[in-house]
Amino acid sequence: xxxxxxxxxxxxxxxxxxxxxxxxxxxxxxxxxxxxxxxxxxxxxxxxxxxxxxxxxxxxxxxxxxxxxxxxxxxxxxxxxxxxxxxxxxxxxxxxxxxxxxxxxxxxxxxxxxxxxxxxxxxxxxxxxxxxxxxxxxxxxxxxxxxxxxxxxxxxxxxxxxxxxxxxxxxxxxxxxxxxxxxxxxxxxxxxxxxxxxxxxxxxxxxxxxxxxxxxxxxxxxxxxxxxxxxxxxxxxxxxxxxxxxxxxxxxxxxxxxxxxxxxxxxxxxxxxxxxxxxxxxxxxxxxxxxxxxxxxxxxxxxxxxxxxxxxxxxxxxxxxxxxxxxxxxxxxxxxxxxxxxxxxxxxxxxxxxxxxxxxxxxxxxxxxxxxxxxxxxxxxxx
Numbered sequence: 001x002x003x004x005x006x007x008x009x010x011x012x013x014x015x016x017x018x019x020x021x022x023x024x025x026x027x028x029x030x031x032x033x034x035x036x037x038x039x040x041x042x043x044x045x046x047x048x049x050x051x052x053x054x055x056x057x058x059x060x061x062x063x064x065x066x067x068x069x070x071x072x073x074x075x076x077x078x079x080x081x082x083x084x085x086x087x088x089x090x091x092x093x094x095x096x097x098x099x100x101x102x103x104x105x106x107x108x109x110x111x112x113x114x115x116x117x118x119x120x121x122x123x124x125x126x127x128x129x130x131x132x133x134x135x136x137x138x139x140x141x142x143x144x145x146x147x148x149x150x151x152x153x154x155x156x157x158x159x160x161x162x163x164x165x166x167x168x169x170x171x172x173x174x175x176x177x178x179x180x181x182x183x184x185x186x187x188x189x190x191x192x193x194x195x196x197x198x199x200x201x202x203x204x205x206x207x208x209x210x211x212x213x214x215x216x217x218x219x220x221x222x223x224x225x226x227x228x229x230x231x232x233x234x235x236x237x238x239x240x241x242x243x244x245x246x247x248x249x250x251x252x253x254x255x256x257x258x259x260x261x262x263x264x265x266x267x268x269x270x271x272x273x274x275x276x277x278x279x280x281x282x283x284x285x286x287x288x289x290x291x292x293x294x295x296x297x298x299x300x301x302x303x304x305x306x307x308x309x310x311x312x313x314x315x316x317x318x319x320x321x322x323x324x325x326x327x328x329x330x331x332x333x334x335x336x337x338x339x340x341x342x343x344x345x346x347x348x349x350x351x352x353x354x355x356x357x358x359x360x361x362x363x364x365x366x367x368x369x370x371x372x373x374x375x376x377x378x379x380x381x382x383x
Contacts, residue, residue: 003128004076005050005104013124014108014117019081020090021098021105028077028104031120032268035114039067046270047075052117054085061093068097076082078103079119084110110375119282125268126261126281137165137260140206141253143198148208148249153194157210159215159246162188163259164205167266167273177203180237187227191215206256208246217245219339221275224329226321228273229379238273240266245279271380287376305374308357319357322350327372331362 006175008020019026031048037056045051051071058064058081071079079098081090088277090105098105110115140163153159164184166177181203189195192209199205211217224241232238244255262276265284276284312320322340326347329335337347351362360367 003125004029005106008121008124009106014080014112014120015370016109016111016116018107021095022078022101022103023106024099025078025102030077030121030125032125033118035118039064042067042070042074045071048077050077050080050121052080052114052121053082055081055083055087055090056085058094059091061091068094068101068103069313072101072103076103076315078106080106080108082108082110082112082114082117088126094306095216115133121282128264134269135200136200137163137204137263139200139206140198140260141256143200144196144206144208144256147196147198147250148252151196153208153249154195154210155249157193159208159210159249160220161244161246161252161255161259162207162209162241163243163256163263164203164207164239164241165260165263166203167240167271172237174203176235176237180231180235180239183207183227183231184224184239184241187224189218191220206259217243218328221277222324225275225379226324228275232273232382233272233294239319240271240273241275242266243275243277266380269380274380284317287380305358308354319350322347323354323371324375326351326362327368327375331365331368 008030009017009026010234029048030050032046033052034045034049035052036045037054037383039053039056039058058067081087083089090107093262094105097103143335160224164181166172166180172180179201183204185197185207188207188209191211193212194210196208198207211220221243228239228241240263242259242265244258244262246252246255258278260277265275265281266274269284269287275336308319308323313315322336325339326333326336329339333347333351334344337344340347342350354360355362360371362368
């Protein structure tokens with residue numbers, strides 16, 4: 001069963017949480033958590049999300065008189081208001097509307113940070129999700145176990161479990177799905193010193209691999225992300241890929257379900273495609289909240305980014321890819337040039353052109369961080 005509002009309150013998953021209105025909706029499911037301090041973009045919220053807010057300007061009834069109605073139409077599971085920052089009590093008009101529309105209103109004292117709230121709730125959601133793993137995905141595990149029993153992997157290298165699942169928002173013919181998984185498989189195989197693959201007819205696939213000595217898991221994740229973006233945008237084939245570092249083959253089952261859970265998390269945050277490493281769970285809990293403003297952020301710099309994308313298409317250049325690699329290697333020209341197999345002078349000239357086309361200062365830390373987030377929003381959400 002998914003996590004429900006009533007369970008959050010009854011179990012005091014967050015210490016001091018109270019249900020103050022909309023009790024008739026307490027059986028609502030909570031599939032994800034979204035943080036929004038200024039409540040001006042309710043249309044960005046998704047069904048079965050729990051909205052967490054400090055209630056900034058919520059006392060302004062004239063401004064927010066129709067807020068509960070808008071949120072109820074979005075199908076969210078409820079609102080959690082942290083008291084003590086902008087409001088000390090939930091305004092009466094909010095309570096009236098929430099009771100009328102059966103939308104749960106929860107309150108929590110100010111002692112917990114947003115980071116702690118997200119960590120606790122998302123961890124609980126994922127534990128619940130793990131208890132009801134998709135039956136189809138589960139069928140991959142015995143196939144993977146059998147292959148690993150027949151082909152013992154080397155123990156001197158770290159191993160990695162990948163699970164690839166077709167994204168649910170597109171109906172893709174089986175032949176095209178197979179083409180997509182073959183591209184993913186070919187890439188992983190090219191990076192591996194040892195590799196096995198198990199697949200189901202619906203396109204769900206599990207991989208176990210040890211990387212060749214020259215490759216790092218960070219570079220593999222980065223390049224696989226680019227491949228998934230290409231498949232989604234150019235061939236309309238979208239996949240979620242979850243990854244877990246396998247330290248001991250005796251923990252295969254735990255590692256498999258951790259990787260599968262990453263695919264489920266990508267679906268829950270509304271991603272169109274992408275790679276999710278289990279060890280990056282904390283970052284994704286923040287990133288999933290950040291994405292609600294992604295289109296506005298990208299729109300503000302769209303002419304410059306679009307100019308770079310258009311230039312690549314028109315001139316068959318690779319400036320966007322160069323920028324990605326440069327940012328992924330923390331602004332190191334030498335490391336980026338090595339990864340791209342180009343001379344450092346060629347790398348410097350490419351960066352000069354990128355700065356010219358985008359009017360960016362890549363020496364500035366905040367510019368690099370900004371562009372990294374913009375590219376990630378594009379990769380996961382297509383904005």
